[in-house]
Amino acid sequence: MRLGVAGPVGTGKSSLIATLCRRLADRISLAVVTNDIYTDEDARFLRAAGVLDPERIRPVETGACPHTAIRDDVTANLLAAEDLEADFAPLDLVVIESGGDNLTATFSPALVDAQLFVLDVAGGGDVVRKGGPGIARADLLVVNKTDLGPYVGVDVERMVREGREARAGRPVVALSKHDEASVQELVDWVLGTLASYRAGGHVAVDPGPMAPHFHADEEHEHAHGDEPHTHAEQHAHAPAGTHPA
Ligand SMILES: Nc1nc2c(ncn2[C@@H]2O[C@H](COP(=O)(O)OP(=O)(O)OP(=O)(O)O)[C@@H](O)[C@H]2O)c(=O)[nH]1
Numbered sequence: 001m002r003l004g005v006a007g008p009v010g011t012g013k014s015s016l017i018a019t020l021c022r023r024l025a026d027r028i029s030l031a032v033v034t035n036d037i038y039t040d041e042d043a044r045f046l047r048a049a050g051v052l053d054p055e056r057i058r059p060v061e062t063g064a065c066p067h068t069a070i071r072d073d074v075t076a077n078l079l080a081a082e083d084l085e086a087d088f089a090p091l092d093l094v095v096i097e098s099g100g101d102n103l104t105a106t107f108s109p110a111l112v113d114a115q116l117f118v119l120d121v122a123g124g125g126d127v128v129r130k131g132g133p134g135i136a137r138a139d140l141l142v143v144n145k146t147d148l149g150p151y152v153g154v155d156v157e158r159m160v161r162e163g164r165e166a167r168a169g170r171p172v173v174a175l176s177k178h179d180e181a182s183v184q185e186l187v188d189w190v191l192g193t194l195a196s197y198r199a200g201g202h203v204a205v206d207p208g209p210m211a212p213h214f215h216a217d218e219e220h221e222h223a224h225g226d227e228p229h230t231h232a233e234q235h236a237h238a239p240a241g242t243h244p245a
């Protein structure tokens with residue numbers, strides 16, 4: 001299974017991947033692809049962390065807006081993942097870290113089978129309310145660095161609750177690398193998703209590049225619709241396969 005890890009700059013994507021490697025490297029066969037715009041900094045960080053054979057960590061230097069390389073033209077990432085899969089066959093899990101981007105970045109389902117979106121408490125409690133395809137429809141939303149809540153004046157429980165509300169039942173993990181129970185929850189989600197993927201139960205979904213939105217002239221659609229849904233549910237641009245029933 002290929003697992004994408006996306007989210008804004010500095011929210012803790014590399015740290016989360018290091019945590020996963022630390023916990024899983026002796027249980028399953030793992031490899032990591034990192035994406036940076038101008039450097040191979042994240043691959044260096046992960047190699048230095050000593051959590052995985054350095055050969056199993058490969059950088060892609062995108063040279064462009066990060067989501068170009070995980071969504072629009074995934075060639076460089078596909079080649080890196082396929083090389084790892086050939087060199088270390090059989091691999092159980094390839095984790096692909098996006099370059100830190102903004103709230104619009106998600107992985108193409110042509111590149112990953114599952115994806116998680118990482119926000120952090122230090123970025124502000126209101127970020128979950130700002131929405132976007134990653135927050136609303138990634139397979140997992142991680143609200144990271146919960147230990148920092150008291151220092152940045154963020155009500156962590158409320159942030160997590162609002163994250164759940166934005167996701168129509170899709171899972172949310174409140175994570176801190178210093179909180180073992182939360183790390184276990186993340187590890188359980190990854191292993192559970194891997195098992196489900198293997199059993200054919202998990203199918204890659206495209207969270208979409210565009211958040212559901214509403215145009216002023218769509219009041220007409222409401223008049224013709226069967227039920228008065230929310231504006232987001234009514235909008236025709238919602239990505240295929242993600243439209244609420
Ligand atoms: N307090 C606290 N700090 C954390 C946690 N996770 C990550 N950090 C810190 O957050 C900073 C950024 O972490 P990274 O893992 O490099 O974040 P990133 O999302 O990979 O960053 P980019 O790849 O540059 O977008 C580092 O200083 C980490 O030590 C956490 O759970 N708690």
Ligand SMILES: [Mg+2]
Pocket residue numbers: 013014015042097
């Ligand atoms: Mg990183």
